[in-house]
Amino acid sequence: MMKRMLKKKRWWLLIFIVLVGAAGFALFYDDGSVSSFVDQEGKAEFIEVYNEAMSHLPEPVEERQISTTFGEVKVYKFEGESATDLEPLLLLPGKSASTPMWESNLDSLIKDRPVYTIDLLGEPGMSVETARVENSQDQAAWLKELIIALDEPQIHVLGLSFGGWSAVNLVVQEEVPQIASLILVDPVYVFDAIPLKMVLLSIPASVPIIPKSIRDRMLSYISGGAEVDENEPTAKLIETGMRTFKSKLPMPQKIKEDQLEAINIPVLAIIAGKSTMHHPKKATAIAEKSLSHENSKVVVFEEASHAINGEYPEELADAVRQFITPKE
Numbered sequence: 001m002m003k004r005m006l007k008k009k010r011w012w013l014l015i016f017i018v019l020v021g022a023a024g025f026a027l028f029y030d031d032g033s034v035s036s037f038v039d040q041e042g043k044a045e046f047i048e049v050y051n052e053a054m055s056h057l058p059e060p061v062e063e064r065q066i067s068t069t070f071g072e073v074k075v076y077k078f079e080g081e082s083a084t085d086l087e088p089l090l091l092l093p094g095k096s097a098s099t100p101m102w103e104s105n106l107d108s109l110i111k112d113r114p115v116y117t118i119d120l121l122g123e124p125g126m127s128v129e130t131a132r133v134e135n136s137q138d139q140a141a142w143l144k145e146l147i148i149a150l151d152e153p154q155i156h157v158l159g160l161s162f163g164g165w166s167a168v169n170l171v172v173q174e175e176v177p178q179i180a181s182l183i184l185v186d187p188v189y190v191f192d193a194i195p196l197k198m199v200l201l202s203i204p205a206s207v208p209i210i211p212k213s214i215r216d217r218m219l220s221y222i223s224g225g226a227e228v229d230e231n232e233p234t235a236k237l238i239e240t241g242m243r244t245f246k247s248k249l250p251m252p253q254k255i256k257e258d259q260l261e262a263i264n265i266p267v268l269a270i271i272a273g274k275s276t277m278h279h280p281k282k283a284t285a286i287a288e289k290s291l292s293h294e295n296s297k298v299v300v301f302e303e304a305s306h307a308i309n310g311e312y313p314e315e316l317a318d319a320v321r322q323f324i325t326p327k328e
Contacts (some may be wrong), residue, residue, distance in 0.1 A: 034071075034129040035122040035248045042244030046124060049240045053100035053233035058107060066149045068142040070133050074099070074119040074126035075146070078110050086113035087154045087180055087324070090147070092163030093117075096241050098125030101160075101234050104310045108317035112325065116150060120166065122249040124241030129248075136253050139166060140173035147178055156324050158183040160309055161277065165189045165252045172259040181266040181295075183320055186308050189252040190260075191269070191286040192278035234310075260290035267291050268323040270316070273302035297323060 037043035062077040076099055077088075089109060093101050098119040102109075109115050119125025121142055122133050133139055143166060147155065155178055159167035164187025170176060188194055269287040273280050280300070287298045299319055304311050 032132070033248065034132050035246065036129070037124075037245050039244075046237075046240050046244045049233075049237050050098065050100065050126070053103070053237045056103050056233055057100060058110065065127075066146055068121075068145040068149075070131045070138060070142040071121045071127060071129040073121060073142070073146050075150070076117045078106055078115045078117070080110040080112070084113050087156055088114040088116055088152055089183075089320070089324075090116045090118070090150070090155050090157045092157065092159035092166050093120060093123075094161030094163050096124055096238050096245075096247075097161075097234075098123065098237070098241070100237055102309070103234055104313040105317065108314055109320065111317075112321055116155075118146065120163070122247050124245035124247075133249055135250055136169050137173055139249070140170045143170045144174045144176050147176055150178075152178060154178060154180040156181045156183065158185065158320065159187060160185040161188055161306065162252065163187075165255070168255050168260070168263075169252070171263055171265065172255065179265060181268065181324055182263070183268045183270070183323065185270045185316065186272040186275050186277065186304075186306050187269070188277050190255045191271075191283035191290070193254050194277055195279065257286065257290045260286075261292050263291070264293065266293050266295035266297075266323070268296070268319065269298045270308070270319060271298065271300045272304035272306055272308045273300050274304060275306045275308075277306045 037046065058078055060076040061079050062075075064075050065072045066075050067073075091102055091105075091109075093099065099117040102117055106115060106117075119127040121127050121129045133142070147157075157167045157170075157179055159165070159182070164184040167182050167184060168187065168190050171179060171182065184190060269291060271280050271284050271287065275283075284298060284300055291298065301308055301312055301315065309316055
């Protein structure tokens with residue numbers, strides 16, 4: 001019996017090694033091209049699923065493509081029934097995600113102020129990378145160009161997961177006076193690095209040829225063990241994007257503590273207490289130590305996983321509202 005168990009474990013280990021090897025080749029082999037869909041069939045499939053997911057969001061009052069040095073960025077603007085003149089929010093999605101991922105959040109967020117969403121360059125979505133994004137400086141450059149093009153005197157930037165890293169990377173690389181504050185929702189590579197286990201798991205899950213069941217397990221692990229509902233539009237869209245799109249973006253560089261200390265605008269750091277994408281207690285301690293602006297704040301959602309925006313949409317909106325609403 002023991003021999004059979006050991007043999008079974010060896011087979012699973014061998015399968016995992018093969019998958020990681022295949023993933024590594026697919027992921028790190030570089031032909032110099034930009035991020036794109038793997039083929040036209042994959043692109044058509046993604047667009048169909050994307051449009052279905054968008055139909056579950058409030059109707060945008062405006063949508064456009066904004067030209068930057070590195071590509072065309074898809075932008076949506078949402079407003080509540082009573083338009084306000086409060087400073088808008090700009091939402092930056094996570095890895096392999098796009099505007100539809102905010103389905104749980106938009107209704108609450110647009111009650112107070114306008115909200116812009118974008119599909120990140122180099123990720124599956126309606127934005128199109130036309131020049132290779134080579135490094136962190138390039139990622140900051142196109143995002144700065146986008147914010148300038150929005151033509152808002154002041155704007156609050158909210159980033160989830162890799163979107164949180166994008167927000168911080170922008171302010172440590174560039175001067176962007178339009179940014180009034182940052183809201184970082186369980187950001188990765190900001191207060192702590194991704195654990196090695198998570199890195200190893202993410203490699204096969206991010207390669208188009210890997211079976212869907214493995215990607216589903218990866219998404220479930222990120223979401224604290226919740227099963228992936230294939231009928232849920234956002235989950236279906238993320239899985240489709242991971243399968244049909246090949247991102248050539250560089251790996252994020254971990255934000256240094258002295259860079260965090262130098263941020264001169266208010267930062268709200270929201271940490272998920274059960275996140276698998278970093279060590280929550282370590283991330284919380286570094287955030288509390290490094291965010292030096294007097295109006296910065298660190299909040300921990302103790303029971304939340306990395307899928308915090310879908311698990312606690314109202315609580316998240318309340319935390320954002322309290323942080324950026326002008327005090328009487």
